[in-house]
Amino acid sequence: xxxxxxxxxxxxxxxxxxxxxxxxxxxxxxxxxxxxxxxxxxxxxxxxxxxxxxxxxxxxxxxxxxxxxxxxxxxxxxxxxxxxxxxxxxxxxxxxxxxxxxxxxxxxxxxxxxxxxxxxxxxxxxxxxxxxxxxxxxxxxxxxxxxxxxxxxxxxxxxxxxxxxxxxxxxxxxxxxxxxxxxxxxxxxxxxxxxxxxxxxxxxxxxxxxxxxxxxxxxxxxxxxxxxxxxxxxxxxxxxxxxxxxxxxxxxxxxxxxxxxxxxxxxxxxxxxxxxxxxxxxxxxxxxxxxxxxxxxxxxxxxxxxxxxxxxxxxxxxxxxxxxxxxxxxxxxxxxxxxxxxxxxxxxxxxxxxxxxxxxxxxxxxxxxxxxxxxxxxxxxxxxxxxxxxxxxxxxx
Numbered sequence: 001x002x003x004x005x006x007x008x009x010x011x012x013x014x015x016x017x018x019x020x021x022x023x024x025x026x027x028x029x030x031x032x033x034x035x036x037x038x039x040x041x042x043x044x045x046x047x048x049x050x051x052x053x054x055x056x057x058x059x060x061x062x063x064x065x066x067x068x069x070x071x072x073x074x075x076x077x078x079x080x081x082x083x084x085x086x087x088x089x090x091x092x093x094x095x096x097x098x099x100x101x102x103x104x105x106x107x108x109x110x111x112x113x114x115x116x117x118x119x120x121x122x123x124x125x126x127x128x129x130x131x132x133x134x135x136x137x138x139x140x141x142x143x144x145x146x147x148x149x150x151x152x153x154x155x156x157x158x159x160x161x162x163x164x165x166x167x168x169x170x171x172x173x174x175x176x177x178x179x180x181x182x183x184x185x186x187x188x189x190x191x192x193x194x195x196x197x198x199x200x201x202x203x204x205x206x207x208x209x210x211x212x213x214x215x216x217x218x219x220x221x222x223x224x225x226x227x228x229x230x231x232x233x234x235x236x237x238x239x240x241x242x243x244x245x246x247x248x249x250x251x252x253x254x255x256x257x258x259x260x261x262x263x264x265x266x267x268x269x270x271x272x273x274x275x276x277x278x279x280x281x282x283x284x285x286x287x288x289x290x291x292x293x294x295x296x297x298x299x300x301x302x303x304x305x306x307x308x309x310x311x312x313x314x315x316x317x318x319x320x321x322x323x324x325x326x327x328x329x330x331x332x333x334x335x336x337x338x339x340x341x342x343x344x345x346x347x348x349x350x351x352x353x354x355x356x357x358x359x360x361x362x363x364x365x366x367x368x369x370x371x372x373x374x375x376x377x378x379x380x381x382x383x384x385x386x387x388x389x390x391x392x393x394x395x396x397x
């Protein structure tokens with residue numbers, strides 16, 4: 001087991017630890033991009049500072065932190081490197097998901113290694129057939145961020161009976177040794193996330209390592225530890241919201257870079273020697289900054305809503321859950337728009353290979369177009385929920 005932070009560490013300390021490794025993340029960002037995975041020193045920094053153990057139960061030496069703290073820490077990491085924050089976000093949420101399973105499954109994962117990482121793909125792309133004591137699982141799951149560094153995987157499955165009829169669907173946990181990772185992640189942005197494809201063929205999954213989706217979508221989980229509030233958080237909203245942290249951090253990094261360079265950078269073909277002296281530049285920066293601030297406010301509101309409901313032992317109603325999707329969609333939209341404004345303000349050199357803005361621009365475009373955060377889709381989801389129109393266009397609310 002690697003060295004980890006003491007479980008009693010508080011929110012401010014976790015944020016500070018994320019901030020302290022930011023120089024390393026910034027320095028390694030270009031290498032992360034070219035490797036298409038996190039470099040070893042970045043993985044080591046995340047592990048040694050416990051930043052991928054935010055959602056591990058305290059029973060296993062984790063931090064069992066709030067959703068708000070989770071978002072704030074991931075945003076700090078995102079200021080250093082969008083890909084690193086995306087991987088940390090997905091590993092942490094998969095660990096939260098594992099904590100919803102029975103104690104026996106949690107012991108399987110963290111008993112031998114309290115620092116085990118979990119990668120996953122939640123779409124039920126696998127087929128499970130019943131066998132004595134569990135299922136045999138076969139399938140392929142793309143977009144498994146962090147799969148190059150994980151010891152376990154969480155994969156969505158649908159189950160069939162002996163007659164080939166679907167009887168259930170949900171999530172299963174498998175050790176990395178039971179699957180293969182196919183090198184399939186070739187994207188223009190978020191290149192360093194290693195979001196490759198997990199493949200399994202006739203992998204045995206015991207019954208205690210299955211979490212059924214239908215009750216889970218209603219807040220009914222298999223953990224025996226019902227007194228742990230964070231593991232009462234609504235499943236679909238939180239698995240959407242966790243996509244926000246990386247994008248918030250990346251947008252803030254772009255703002256910091258453009259503001260810093262504006263003190264010595266002029267505007268070509270004009271008499272303006274410093275961009276900072278230009279009213280036009282000032283307005284673009286202000287517009288971008290307000291979009292970033294608004295994105296943070298919506299993300300933290302959504303996190304607080306989820307934390308409060310879990311603390312009260314209450315499953316949020318449909319409209320509340322739809323609003324979390326809407327809040328996350330607004331984060332994605334405003335982060336992307338803010339970076340576009342900052343690229344416009346900084347100038348054509350934003351797209352030079354050596355300029356970190358081009359990487360941030362690519363990252364937010366890929367991240368913000370995740371299917372579950374598309375703006376027009378979530379406008380419709382939220383609008384239908386507000387108006388009481390059923391059925392909605394998705395059950396993932």
